[in-house]
Amino acid sequence: MTAESISLQGSLFGDLAESPTNRKISPDSTKDDDFSDAELIKNAQARPRPSKSSTDIEPLDHPIGDENPQGSDLTNVSHHSDVEITQLTPVLRHYVELKKENPERILLYRLGDFFECFFEDAILLSQLLELTLTGKAAGKEIGRIPMAGIPHHSAERYCSMLIQKGLSVALCDQLESTQNKEGKLLKRGVTRVLTPGTVIEEGMLQAKKNNWLAAVLIEAKPDKNSYQWGLAYADISTGEFFVKEGIDLDALEQEIAKIEASEVICQQIDDRSLVKKWCPKNIELTQTAKTPFTLHEAKSSLKNHYKLNTINGLGFHEWELAIRAAGGLLAYLHETNPINSVERTRSDIPLEVPQLSVSNEALIVDAQTRRNLEILSTQKDGRFQGSLLWAIDRTLTAMGGRCLRRWLESPLIDLKRINARQEIVSFLVKESSLRQVLRKLLRSMADLERLSGRAGAGHAGARDLVAIADGLERLPLLAANLQSLPKKSPSWLIPLQNVDKDLLKLANTIRNTLINNPPLNLSEGGLIHDGIDPILDGLRNMLDDQNEWLNSQEEQERKASGNNNLRLQYHRTFGYFLAVSKSKANDVPSHWIRRQTLANEERFITPDLKTREGKIFQLKARSGQREYELFSDLRQIVGDHAHAIRKAAKSIAGLDALAGLAELAASNNYCAPKILDSKSGANKICIEACRHPVVEQMLVEREFQPNNIEIGDKTDLIILTGPNASGKSCYLRQIGLIQLLSQVGSWIPATKGLISISDRIFTRVGAVDDLAAGQSTFMVEMAETAYILNQATNNSLVLLDEIGRGTATFDGLSIAWSVSEFLAKEIKSRTIFATHYHELNSLAKTFTNISNSQVLVKQNGNDLHFLHKVVDGGANRSYGIEAARLAGVPKKVIDTANKVLERLENNN
Template identity: 35%
Template sequence: MSKAEGTIQKEHSPMMRQYLEVKERYPDFLLLFRVGDFYETFFDDAVTVSAALNIVLTKRTAEIPMAGFPHHASEGYIAKLVKKGFKVAVCDQVEDPADAKGIVRREITDIITPGITYSDKVLDDCHNNYLCAVAFLKEGRTLLAGVAFIDVTTAEFKIASLHIEELKDFVLSLHPSEVLVSSAEKERSELLKKALSSETLVTELDSWMFSEDQAQEVLSRQFKTHSLKGFGIDGNRAGRVAAAVILQYIEETRQNRLHYITRIGELHSAEYMTLDLQTKRNLEIISSMQDGTQNGSLLQVIDRTRNPMGARLLRRWLQRPLKRVDEIRMRLDAVGELSECREMREALSEQLSAINDLERCLARIATFRTIPREVRQLGLSLSAIPILQELLREAGSARLIALASNLKPLPELAASIEQAIDPESGASMRDGGYIRTGYHAELDELRTIASTAKDRLLQIQQEERAATTISSLKVSFNKVFGYYIEISRANIDKVPAYYEKKQTLVNAERYTIPALKEYEEKILNSEEKSFLLEAQLFHDLCLLIAENASAIQENAALIAEIDSLCSFALCASEYGYCKPEIMTHEKLAIVGGRHPVLERMMSAEDPYVPNDCHFDEKQQMLIITGPNMAGKSSFLRQTGLIVLLAQAGSFVPAERAEIGLVDRIFTRVGASDNLASGESTFLVEMNEAASILNNATSKSLLLLDEIGRGTSTFDGMSIAWSMSEYICRSIGARTLFATHYHELAELESRLPGVVNYNATVVETADSVIFLRKIIRGSTDNSYGIEVAKMAGMPAEVISRAKEILAGMEKRDIQIPQNRPPKIKSMQISLFEESDNQLRNAVEALDLDRLTPLDALLELKKLQELARNGGGY
């Protein structure tokens, strides 16, 4: 509440005092206050809402700003507010104004935040909407970060325990809509907030919610157990605290409708490959680097799912590839069987298309946000489960057999829904009629009373027309006056004396009679009772469904997996993918590998050129030189994507693939600055490179492109050389290193395991042709001028560039990309460390007085003397 609100509260009307009392309980929420047919906002909320929704800001009085929108259109307006990162509290009228003795009673009926929403206008069917919590806890001398995340619309609930340095990448990988942190952890919360996108809401909560004792009580109450060992999370102290924080937050916002959250599990780093944010971005796994959409991403190519549950699971599979060989092989076997058995796959896909989104449907039913038509769709979906089981009855692979046997059809529940919900029920419950006739005897009786009474009204109309000789007399109804007889003014003289006047109109008079009063009472009472009973029956049915939440969620998970496996199988069949061999060794052999996305974009006239990639004891690092546009970056990315697909359980775009298990894929491709955090392009590049060197292991796959290009030539080359040495000698990871520093080709003769490859070109009289084939050996030409010519550079610029290049090659010089502040800062680490004489000669040069070009010429002279064994 603002100061203005507090200081003038006593001067307000009873309704505004009621508003301020509610607002005081929800100060961090935009409060939507129901007034008649509108939701109104006041004071600072009104200013915020007006700007966010681009609606008119008015005034209730001179001191009170006001903005509102019609209640019947509220879902769209609320969705816009939530998408902009606001939290919304909805305060409704909970009694009929006609029955109110004084001010109408109002209560908070709904709270919506970015992390807690069920609205289809906010949610993406194919994307999880995560609410995340972070708790910090010391174990011995180690500070751990506990992370919990939940999608309230699917009841997916997981925890993880991480070292502090792993926290940022893990949280970013979830793309949470809202993150809960302790108000006592200001410094760490600010660091996390800076790392998250501006679209993610960070909500600070009271520190008492983050205690271990509180966590134990909350979790035990939710899952109705004294121990959490059955969920496999008993040993994760920090994660349990974060999970309890989420449950407490949801309790506050959802009014304790949590009975459908029946499961919680732990994510173990030993089970899944961790992909940091830059690797996901560089490999374009979920979205394209061009526009941030799904277009041009791996997901777009691989996602052939038929159901929203499958689409969400497939997305998770691509972001969390497996690290357990047995599990990967089981998925691959299932994909292989489905790809070979087209008839089974297509029949399964047809059934999957007809199944509703069980996860989100259940969440809406359990929180009483549903409509009868959705409940009926859930029942029909449950009825399709036996058909899926029958289709999988002949399956031979272990995973498909397990999926079929674990499905639970729930025939009694499906039958109850079928018996209860009328097939013709629509989107609205306002007019009733959605419970089937024959489902409940009392409801049928009430409906019969109302129906026969209406027939009696028609009979009364005919009788009164005959008695009065007024042929235009009619019996009608409205909500204000109930049932009445309407007679035009031209026939007023024929009105009998026993008619009782109810209303005078311009052209008519409205009356009632004892018989009409009697049947009006019967109709209205029976209709009101009918509506109330129908609503109670529907509520009871929703409760029955919610009691089966655990079984429905298990079915949903299994159906999603069947859908994802069918998607992989369809891609394998249509795209010509092969089944990879997953091994425990650290070798890798890809024959005829292709980029899964680029090959779908290229035409038959200009097909994607396949390439091989091999790693073994003799080939640990492949130095790849060659010009721009020759396919170096695509080769790096295709190798990473093939490994990722294989460990996600998919067939891969290659003739043959043997994948030694990879624990992590790291990429360093391209660079952009982060000026908001004071980081230049080169600093961003070095941060990412440092992260790779500090976290990679011998089982990792490193994809490095143009390391060191963001600084001067000597600096950059020195860093690239030194990184290569460190990777080979200290890490031993399988590494693809694409570079324009042709000097790095010398590493092949210096370091065991380093092998040179190059992207081939064919030179003609006036141009070059890029063959996009990676072959053994190095190159010393980048063909940059030819690429500039292809880009449409003016002919004069191209011609002059060739002249300058010819002159430089004649003198064998190099010009750094950026002139350093002092020439002496140029690194010459490529010279032999033992050549002290050369180093002394370089130190003797007064380089600071020379131009960069002259300084480089002097250094080149010394280098040539060193090569020829001459003196200095």
């Protein structure tokens, strides 16, 4: 580790301003001192320092950055391509060269204490972040050009705002210190590229949500009539990596929408209409070169990243499109994680071996159904509060929150895996004391998945490593409390029941090396315990000697000046000085040199104090550099254990999710459903007193009205009728959510449940115009209906709310009738169809597997009371006019509507 490389230390936004190495030291002040390693080790041996005691090393100040004055004398040059590069100043010339290499990214260029940007980036930055647009002299021929900047210590916050807006940022940092560089340009280079899918910094990520980067490869099939695709997606912060292949662009769109990718990359596609067929509108798309997606380059990327001779051992070597997509993703990661131009090294972000994802291993829930059931966010405004995840999430760690979210995104269809989860939930519900002990241990557990990833990428700070040690030290306590779990526990709990001893040794190493509460800044020392390194101990001994001299000097100068109020002080900018009041300033000794005048005091230095100051700065610089070297070695050791830490973290996450589901079940009166394997031929849902898991938590003034549901034995389709606002849609949704929860392995909001495994859940609830695609409300409704009828099987759950209402009455009734017949006769899926077409009740007389249900309403004169109770039998009216009156429609309109209704009914 060289002195120049210290500017690269710490996190992405570490303190790169003036550190001890940047202090200018007079050569004459240290020429007689021996700071060699041998002498320092000898000093430490003669004066050993006790281990595990922190040393308070006084931090140094940072220089004030140069601020460019505001002005209106900017030239008309607003784009970097509008200038002749040879006419620019050296700094701006370098900026433009880097900007040409990163044309689509905002380039932040480190100058002193600020990250600056110029030309079009400055204008954009000032608009997006509401910053003042200033100017900078670009050369005699050019004049002043636009400039905007952000303080280096606030860079993470501002970059997070840019990332949230879907932009990418290239960070150009200083690659060497300012020491002895007066009059010369500092070496600078792009050290990090931030994009929505590649951030790993804590402040830019949602704690309980994965941040997926997806890579897509699309090729036309040999018949040219359809497309096949490969998909790779990874969470850079947690190391999870998945690959998949498929056919049909609609299926690809569903996959990308399901994972809610932050960023999608693909090879260059000239046909924009093709992109619109598979890339959701709200997803950030980045098109890259085609070369990384070729089979040869992709295999090379995989072998190089995982240090393999062949990719056959990865388990998907026969999936060519998946391989190419994975290779494209890895190439993009290397592009956004540049080589350190000083040390010629790259800290590769640790990714797990890609896992092949197969569609038939999970319950399929399409994007429309996820929106209708409000699984992860509400349908109306996309808020988290009011979603299913909001209602059931009782996890205590960020890892557990992400795990539960993934379970909801991909519920299980394997009976053994479902029962394995449910058994643990049931066990923890009964063993409440054990559940509370486990949750207490989990409550303060750090995010080991992301912390270990940052360590492996070389971005972790000292506090990150201490948090990792905290988490690892809890593993034996968790293991001791997990010995009584059911024997059929999921296999992923094994690393938690049998703790890896190497992880405990790692935690002990971190504890013995770092102080318990290290500073955020990594360059100024105060990180490492005494007794760890003899060179560091020798430096600290010398600093102690200097501090003793300072104390004696203060007393000596007091006697020499006759001023008992004199104080020897330190300022982060001006160094050491002697402070006296204004009234005593004229009576100071002749060897004092005035340094600064303030309103109430004068500050002086002496030649001896100035000489000692240089020695102290040099010792602090050496000490800070040595501590950083020791810290970097420790961080590398932790990074080497990233895979083992993440393995334990996944177990912790799963345990947290299951313990949270147990807490939910115990506190909300849930029951354990009996799950039936669909392979046995049983397709039924029999639930007593089921409730909506979200609505019941949001009701304040009254209790939720539970209802029963029985479908599947003799009945495949239920025609559900009843008034508007009576709760039909709520009933449909709660059935879908209970099906989902049961296949996650959770208990359900009911008193008893018998549920068969579904392969898919379909919903069609409401519709809106899609004007951009040229589709009316009715056309959207019909497209959704067609999708369901073409994809549903006899093992599916279909929930329909109003079909055919967007066209003429008889047209709509005919469509609703025929759809019902098709579902009952051909598909025979478990279906609930909520409708106002009361004529459909007569289907139950023709088809034995169709039955009628209704939502009860009570009418007293003009008063209408919704009972929200579902019973057998069909309703004969919808009370629409009464509902309109309750909504505030004028009385004249209501009276006219009643007359028209009476006339229509008589004529019919």
